[in-house]
Amino acid sequence: MKKTLVSLCLALLAFTYNTFAQPLASQKVPLDPAVKTGKLKNGITYYIRKNNEPKNRAELRLAVKAGSVLENNAQQGLAHFMEHMNFNGTTNFPKNELVNFLQKTGVRFGADLNAYTGFDETVYMLPIPTDSAGLLEKGIQVLEDWAHGALLDSAEVEKERGVVLEESRMGRGAQQRMRDRYLKVILNNSRYAERLPIGKDSILKAFKPATLKSFYHDWYRPDLMAVIAVGDFDVTKVEQIIKDKFSSITPPVNPKKRVKYDIPLDGSTRIAIVTDPEYPQNVIQLIYKQPGKKEKTLQDVRSNFALEFYNAMMGQRMQELTQKADPPFLYGGSQYGEFLGDLDSYTSIALAKDTPGMKTALTALLEENARVQKFGFTQPELDRAKKDFLNSIEQFYKEKDKMRSANHVQEYLNHFLHDKPYMGAEAYYLFVKKHLDEVKLAEVNGLAKQYITDKNRAVIVMGPEKNKQELPTEAEIKSLLKTAGKDVTAYVDDALDTPLLATEPKAGKIVSEKPLAKLGVTELVLSNGVRVLLKPTEYKNDEILIKATAKGGYSLYPDERETGIFSSYLVQMGGVGPYSQTQLQKFLAGKTVGGGPFISELSEGVAGNTSPKDLETTMQLIYAIFTEPRKDEQVAKGILTNQKSYLENLQKTLTPEKVFSDSLNAILTSYNPSRAPLTPESIDKVSLDRAMQMYQDRFADASDFVFTIVGAFKPEQIKPLIEKYIASLPSTDRDDTFKHPNIFPPKGRIEKTIYKGLEPKSRVSLISSGEYEYSPENNIQIEALQEVVQIKLIEALREEESGVYGVSVSEGTEKYPSGHYRLNIGFGCAPENVDKLVKRTEEEIRKIKQNGADPKDIEKFVAETRRKLETAEKTNSFWLDYLDDNTFLGDDLDEIFREEELLKSITVESTKAAAKKYFNDDNFIKVVLMPEKK
Known part of the structure; x- marks a missing residue:
């Protein structure tokens, strides 16, 4: 251990000395x-x-x-x-x-x-x-x-x-x-x-x-x-x-030459306009190809800082475009990165609203690129990009001893396969700290002229075949490439720098504290009724996860489902307090403050992640989410316009996959209108004013919220922040719960075949469902049944029948409003093999019903479950979800300590009983997708 530490210190010392002594361009990456x-x-x-x-x-x-x-x-x-x-x-x-x-x-x-x-x-x-x-x-x-x-x-x-x-x-x-x-x-x-x-x-x-x-x-x-x-x-x-x-592997005597193939750059602009009868979207992509940049010297590493900043700032600008009242596209982005065959590319892509909107989308992409070429980025933009980059590198450095092995493996794969160096977290952090300020605005702005040229371009236009005549022609695309962007004006930065909260919250109190010693959790009750579960951990050095959940959701507004679905998103995208959403992102530059509100059908809450240094800012944001939501009509209009356009495209060209999933969903929900897929007409029913009212109603009373906080903190240090920002949240002490819609799969046997699609391929879904007694004992049995059936079906359908690439067996259980379960078997195959493979599936299930699972398969399930839990329970995300879910469902928080006891209950006889009980022939749904009849 000492020798390794000394070697590392000497290497870092040499690295620091060389950095001062030689030009970066003459130093290989250590x-x-x-x-x-x-x-x-x-x-x-x-x-x-x-x-x-x-x-x-x-x-x-x-x-x-x-x-x-x-x-x-x-x-x-x-x-x-x-x-x-x-x-x-x-x-x-x-x-x-x-x-x-x-x-x-x-x-x-x-x-x-x-x-x-x-x-x-x-x-x-x-x-x-x-x-x-x-x-x-x-x-x-x-x-x-x-x-x-x-x-x-x-x-x-x-x-x-x-x-x-x-x-x-x-x-x-x-x-x-x-x-x-x-x-x-x-x-x-x-x-x-x-x-x-x-x-x-x-x-x-x-x-x-x-x-x-x-x-x-x-x-x-x-x-x-x-x-x-x-x-x-x-x-x-x-x-x-x-x-x-x-060492015993013998190299060949006369090995074949390993030819290194490339993609020739001939300077031309190539255009491909392609359509398909089953393609529902309108996509345009510009690719500017260039020789690949390799990180061979420290100067290359340093030069890549500018690339990182360029991509970050361009991404921010593209995001802002989608938040206008009339966005030029549903989605847009521009980024420089690796391409193929030792080439890099600067790629701009847009998802247009409809086929006529393709020219608008292409024009917007070209104009944003031209805006950067002509005027460059601004100094505040660069300052924010630097802050974000440095923050991410500092986090990487702080977590260097907690990095998972799979992340390291990827670095060494990239070194062997693609000649990418691996400096290590500490050396890279020191290098960034030393050279970050050297990157000036002129250097980053100069990249636009390198990336965006009239050489080695490719333009791809993809759209529905029935709209082929409305797509831009090759001549129109070439014309736009020449002319678009000539009249662009400079970017206007709307950043704000005012306090996130208009007034300081009036702190509440912690009124009771109870240790849950076995779990390593402290439960607090606050003066406003909020419960807080604190679990300090050492799994990460710089990570704190927060989730707050309460019962209710948009189930309380059953006749306003459409607005309910969009309510939290529309309000979140409006920002908080004085900040629009884009201004908020700029304000938070350099900070680890993530997350936002949610309103689901049965619950509402806040989810977020932060670091110890930014915990107070995160708490301020959570307080603002509850008390200072911001309505932005322009942003909401843009979101709803885009969503309606997207759904209109899906309706005009129904893909086989969508027809199949929509049909399956309709059957599983007994054709209940409240479970029907969203349509363009659904969007017309969404009201921003009503969304704001729902949101304010759901977050008006914090007393029924349970906050779960997991990660790198000490309870005594976090308590003052909890009193200031959580105990001060509004409370009306109302008795709240959700109104469950009681929608379950229908009883009886249902079989349906859907004919859709040009390709000779099929999809099969076999579903068993029914009433269920929700308990840890039953839950482990149905989980075991799911896994042993999946193992057996992979053996039977893939290895023996050679009829599928994969088989999915999933299980789902519900506790509220009454226990229900669902087992779903799904696979894709050749149309001519559907009946044979369904029959083989039924045979394998019948065997388990008659004989129970193979003891070897039970052994595999137990080993997999044990190993999965061993690694999962050493992560903050596992404990956040476990504590939040069990609290919401009212389950015993100590349930996790019964895992070994429950695993021992899995036997041949228990799987036999579970198969008989849960693969219920009386409640069975079979839905098959077949290609269209010709």
Whole structure:
């Protein structure tokens, strides 16, 4: 430990000295000395770091610099297929034993254990417990197997074809059809346009296993691989395990050249106008492509500060545009970032209100870009951007010892795959503090001329096919590119700097205090009736989470549902006190003050996050949310105008997904009008005045609110702020509750088939529901049933039938107004396989009803639940939600301490009883989406 600390100090000392002694442009970016790196003789790179968050866990990765861009014509889709096959049999884990073994350790397939294939890389992800003997070594063994031990058994390849083809099927639709048409345009007919990772169905159906083996042999080789291990372990031991496992991998004698493909820049402006009969939106995108910027020297790191500020200030301006009475688009944004193939891009995008509004949206984007080119940003804008940036870096620095291993892993992946340096939190913080003030306004303003040029541009216009004639033509787009923005005027900054509260609150008192010692919680009762639950923690150094909830919501206004739904949002976007919402964001620059009010159907409240240094400002904001809401008619008009336009677009072009979800929702809610989807006519019913009245009514009485505060604070230090800003909130001591609408799925058996969609794909939803006795004992049983059914259906429908890519099994329970439950099974598949897969699903459920769950599946559920809770309960967000939810529902706050007892109650017989009870054949809904009949 001492040696590591001394090494770190010397490295930081050298870094500081070099910064003073040499020009930044001549200094390479120093890498974080806390990371143990090396390269084996065969070429494999490794990164190892000890990190204790979360405890008793490690994050393992195998990164391969091989993706779809390396495929030959006969291999299109096989880089991704290879990723799948590494889960279907390796030297030490034949067939599906890998997934089976890991699930028993508490690692969830998909949620934890996963992988992805990109154009240039494939990455395998494995979180593993480190508190059981041999598990970490076995996890590294898994990585070694992935690296060179895939069996690629012909029978397993044949089974996996169906799974990958179903993944391809689920990706089909309007977006995919349009993407296939514009991709070659924006990628300049490069290799990237021809090698989408999913590949071609014709090849996936017919390739020979030898073709897959050829890809594996050519590209899964030591010089293209990195092993990354970060977690709660001994670094020296892990390094030795990696050397023992991976050193034996033999590099190929005559390796294929790893070609680095690029996207040629020819200086042209390329325009793609694409439409589709199932696309409901109107989107326009401008892409200004440029050679990628690499952070090789400290000067590059320093130059990127200006980029960060540019993006932040541009984002603020775009947001302000959407808050006008007549916004030019539903959404708009401009940002510089990475593109593809070692290119960067400055991208401007807008979601237009309708097809005729495309020109307005494009003009607005061009004008905002031109405004920055012509007049630049203002000094106050830059000052605020610097404050926000420094605040975020300070938080990063303060949390350096609490950073989760997965965050570190991503840094080392980026270093190996994309040559991005990792300085470490402390070195970067010191560098920012030293060089931040060097960035002047002229430097940031100069970026606009670099980013926005008439060279290497691409414009993509996407819209509904039936409105094709109303879309801007290529000639009109070129004309706008030349002329838009010539008459723009300078940006006017409307920032305010006045106290957030007009008058100081008159402090109340804490009238009682009760320790809940087992939970580490202190319960306060205030003079105005408010209850406060305080849970100080050490999970984060610079995080405090706050939530206040009361019963009521817009259920108390059953005939004004539309206004109720929008009430809190309209008021929040109006700002508080003297500040509009945009002015408020500017006022809070450099502070960690997040959150706002909410009014849901059954409750109202405030949710927020802050840091210890900004806690008082956050408390002031909460007080203002209760007492000084601000009505802004212009902002509200803009929000409602945009929302109506959005819904009109959805109505004009109904996608298969929307028709299916709306139909399913209608059935599940017994066609109750109060659960119908919003329509343009719904927006016409929304009244800002009435929204303000509802809001003021819901927040007029704080006495029934329960505040939950979790995080980095000491109770004695926070109590004066609670008395000043929470105990002073208005109180009428009324007896409030919600009016539950009593809307549940209908009883009986209902089956419905919906015919919508051009692609040969289907969606299936199978729902069982009924009355339910809400209790911890029953809750754990239905949770276990959900998980064992999901495990079994993945095995049956994916691994055995090869008929789906994924299966979702979800459960939901309600306590109020009376107990109700719902179990929902959903999957996508080929239309011709619907009946077969539904039948197989019913067979698997029938088996559990007759025999109970497989003991191995129960073991997996218990392990997964235990492991998930172990990490979750070391986070502030878990405790905030747990305390708030249990208080709202009136559940025992000590319920969490019964987890082990409840898990022991899961048996073969209990799952058998639960399956019989909850998979109720009398209350069953089956809804299927099929393609349109031709």
